[in-house]
Amino acid sequence: MANFVDSNTPVAMLSTYHLSCNILSDLLIAHGIRHVVISPGSRNVPVIMAISRRSEFECHTVIDERSAAFIALGMSIQSGSPVAIVCTSGTALLNYAPAVAEAFYRHIPLVVISADRPEEWIDQDDSQTLWQQDALAPYVKRSCDICAHIDFPNGKWWTDRMINDVLLEAANGRPGPVHINIRLDAPLNRQADHTLNSARVISMITPPQLLPVTEIRDIAKGLASPHRVLIIAGFHRPDYKLNRALIRLASHPNIAVMTESISNLHSPMFINRIDSTLCRLPDSDKETLRPDTVITLGGAIVSRHIKEWLRNLPGLNHWHVGVSHTTVDCFKHLTTRINMDATPFMSQLASAMNRHKGESGYSRLWHEAAKRAADIHDRYIANVPWSDLKAMAYIFSHIPRSWNLHLSNGTPIRYAQLMDRMNIHRSECNRGVSGIDGCTSTALGSAALFSGVTLLISGDMSFQYDISALSSTLLSPRFKMIVICNGGGGIFRFIKATSGLPETEQHLAVGTNLPLSDLCRGYGISYHEADSMPTLSQSFNRFINETETPSLLAVYTPGKLSADVLKGYFDF
Numbered sequence: 117m118a119n120f121v122d123s124n125t126p127v128a129m130l131s132t133y134h135l136s137c138n139i140l141s142d143l144l145i146a147h148g149i150r151h152v153v154i155s156p157g158s159r160n161v162p163v164i165m166a167i168s169r170r171s172e173f174e175c176h177t178v179i180d181e182r183s184a185a186f187i188a189l190g191m192s193i194q195s196g197s198p199v200a201i202v203c204t205s206g207t208a209l210l211n212y213a214p215a216v217a218e219a220f221y222r223h224i225p226l227v228v229i230s231a232d233r234p235e236e237w238i239d240q241d242d243s244q245t246l247w248q249q250d251a252l253a254p255y256v257k258r259s260c261d262i263c264a265h266i267d268f269p270n271g272k273w274w275t276d277r278m279i280n281d282v283l284l285e286a287a288n289g290r291p292g293p294v295h296i297n298i299r300l301d302a303p304l305n306r307q308a309d310h311t312l313n314s315a316r317v318i319s320m321i322t323p324p325q326l327l328p329v330t331e332i333r334d335i336a337k338g339l340a341s342p343h344r345v346l347i348i349a350g351f352h353r354p355d356y357k358l359n360r361a362l363i364r365l366a367s368h369p370n371i372a373v374m375t376e377s378i379s380n381l382h383s384p385m386f387i388n389r390i391d392s393t394l395c396r397l398p399d400s401d402k403e404t405l406r407p408d409t410v411i412t413l414g415g416a417i418v419s420r421h422i423k424e425w426l427r428n429l430p431g432l433n434h435w436h437v438g439v440s441h442t443t444v445d446c447f448k449h450l451t452t453r454i455n456m457d458a459t460p461f462m463s464q465l466a467s468a469m470n471r472h473k474g475e476s477g478y479s480r481l482w483h484e485a486a487k488r489a490a491d492i493h494d495r496y497i498a499n500v501p502w503s504d505l506k507a508m509a510y511i512f513s514h515i516p517r518s519w520n521l522h523l524s525n526g527t528p529i530r531y532a533q534l535m536d537r538m539n540i541h542r543s544e545c546n547r548g549v550s551g552i553d554g555c556t557s558t559a560l561g562s563a564a565l566f567s568g569v570t571l572l573i574s575g576d577m578s579f580q581y582d583i584s585a586l587s588s589t590l591l592s593p594r595f596k597m598i599v600i601c602n603g604g605g606g607i608f609r610f611i612k613a614t615s616g617l618p619e620t621e622q623h624l625a626v627g628t629n630l631p632l633s634d635l636c637r638g639y640g641i642s643y644h645e646a647d648s649m650p651t652l653s654q655s656f657n658r659f660i661n662e663t664e665t666p667s668l669l670a671v672y673t674p675g676k677l678s679a680d681v682l683k684g685y686f687d688f
Contacts, residue, residue: 157204185215186554190561206244341474
């Protein structure tokens with residue numbers, strides 16, 4: 117929306133002497149940033165002064181920069197708005213890299229603000245100096261480097277324009293991270309009056325993107341029965357309009373809609389357990405269910421089964437819908453990029469397809485296969501011994517409907533692919549680059565801005581990687597954690613690449629020695645544990661009913677047996 121000049125009398129406040137920091141603060145407010153995650157330092161003191169003294173911001177202090185960036189990522193995921201992170205000079209910025217890369221590939225808007233030394237002091241053995249301005253270049257949409265002194269002709273105009281340009285990029289088009297590197301010279305603690313909101317604001321109006329009626333009608337005609345269409349949704353934010361459009365498309369007998377565990381799209385008309393369904397299909401059925409056109413939307417696909425199957429189908433047409441910085445050809449059959457947001461495209465397509473409902477058994481065959489797979493799933497889990505799979509099946513069937521769910525990478529997200537998730541309010545996982553670092557911090561950041569309960573399900577190795585998150589002041593009784601303690605790195609005992617190697621137990625699935633009970637006691641977290649189905653049932657009830665403190669449930673399972681049970685699931 118355009119910004120209009122406020123006719124009120126200008127108001128001054130005591131702030132930093134550094135004009136560039138005050139301009140930055142004004143423009144962050146003007147561009148809608150309200151949450152700022154700050155990590156302590158000295159070089160960034162002028163930035164902290166300019167931001168923390170403004171009532172428009174809610175500032176959160178997190179010491180560990182890696183954790184801080186993931187917390188901000190979680191806040192942006194939950195709020196849908198850009199969140200700023202502020203660090204000092206030197207290696208502090210490099211600790212942001214994992215979260216920034218995740219944000220880039222997940223299309224999450226972050227505003228990275230790094231304080232820096234004046235350029236003449238770089239490579240001069242001065243404290244905390246390195247080349248910062250392009251340190252995150254591959255993983256940010258836009259960056260700028262603000263010099264230490266802007267008191268030259270056109271200096272303020274240049275600074276206004278550069279910062280506006282970067283901030284406009286964060287949430288427009290394909291959202292993502294941006295980087296503002298701001299150089300600051302001593303004295304860092306000098307103060308001066310600053311006239312609030314005196315920076316020049318540049319706004320941008322982006323009209324809605326829709327296809328011409330004739331073009332969407334031609335597309336719908338080409339997809340009409342007997343053409344077989346398979347729509348696959350990867351990770352996506354909750355979107356009621358998209359969900360409704362896909363339900364309308366799924367009502368066509370020649371269209372099947374598959375949704376992954378973190379697509380946040382729900383309907384009995386969708387195939388919501390892709391791996392379970394595909395692993396049960398004989399080759400003859402796979403040929404019968406072969407699509408003519410696959411349409412993908414959302415982010416990266418978790419399912420190994422769907423990727424392997426589609427990559428090996430000759431002559432497949434693959435369309436991808438979404439605004440992307442590059443051509444994504446994950447199935448090796450891409451024929452069309454539809455470079456627009458999935459919601460308006462699918463809504464237009466659903467309307468255009470109304471006149472093309474013809475006879476087909478394609479959708480029915482998929483749903484029959486999914487029903488058979490669900491019955492086999494239930495029988496298998498009912499008879500397996502205590503293991504990761506047994507525990508996760510119980511947990512997923514008992515998560516309260518109003519809770520948000522975060523999953524760590526490795527084993528938890530793969531187990532989630534096998535479960536019915538119709539009762540989950542919202543599901544998230546860091547699948548942009550699929551790292552195990554920062555899963556706890558991301559969930560914690562999301563929980564800080566969600567009024568209900570946020571549940572993190574983590575593996576013990578992922579949890580150990582991000583223990584510093586537990587020291588955050590953001591911890592609250594609305595944040596709950598389940599840690600699957602299977603001896604560390606359970607995924608390595610399952611995947612083909614590592615499961616048969618003698619090095620696996622020595623160097624990959626190495627155990628974690630996690631003193632969870634002691635950690636919980638030290639950080640004021642309610643601790644619960646389970647090592648069998650009876651104890652899980654008892655502990656889970658106490659765990660979900662804890663309302664006074666954050667709570668953690670440690671679920672101890674046999675590592676090697678759990679891997680064998682999971683392998684058996686796909687062979688059953």
